[in-house]
Amino acid sequence: MAEKQIWQKIGEGFIQEYYNQFDNTNRMEIANLYSPVACLTWEGSPVQGREAIAAKLVGLPFKRIKHIITEQDFQPTVDNCILIMAFGQLQADEDPPMAFHQVFMLKFQDNTWVCTNDVFRLGIHNIPV
């Protein structure tokens, strides 16, 4: 396969870091991946700003969570951002695995790539093939 495009490399790095922090830490530092004015929409509910996002993610009601990423797509945007769409399944505590998909937008700010937009939804139509 040809050399990966830069946006794919950056995107993959972000995805890996995001889900690693999400699954393997108490998520107290995950806010650092977001810009101060980032938007999160979590299962249809909007959350505005890094602090509110941190509170939302730290406060999610499970003890254990594991994400498995099965597909990820990356694109550059005309404003030099990176759009990412991730698909996979997650398992919280002893619940059955569920499909999810998540969209992120990354922007280069203050010498680092941060997430400015995050939309998460469980996969209600998804087929466990």
Add this chain to the structure above:
Amino acid sequence: MVDQPLWEQIGSSFVQHYYQMFDSDRSQLGSIYIDSSCLTWEGEPYQGKLAIVEKLTSLPFTKIAHSITAQDHQPTPDNCILSMVVGQLKADEDQIIGFHQSFILKNINDAWVCTNDMFRLAIHNFG
């Protein structure tokens, strides 16, 4: 709905228009893309309005109907709009299948165009 944020109005209006056009005459979709638009269709990248329209018009079905289950819209830092759609579609006599699609919309010369489009069927989560 009272006082829906502007990005939601624009986003939901675009989504409605997009699927209406897709389901009735895909060849008209060129009007919503620009030369620097990117489409990723089931993991395959397509660059630019012409390549995108060619891909969409060559999809191998005669009839298609999309039904939107949920849509989320957000403003982005560069005054664009990010829209995420979850729904189901039926092509010809095939079974109904879920899909996910994300768009970035940008205002260029007073019109909202789609600069980024990512589509996947809902079959990839348990790979």
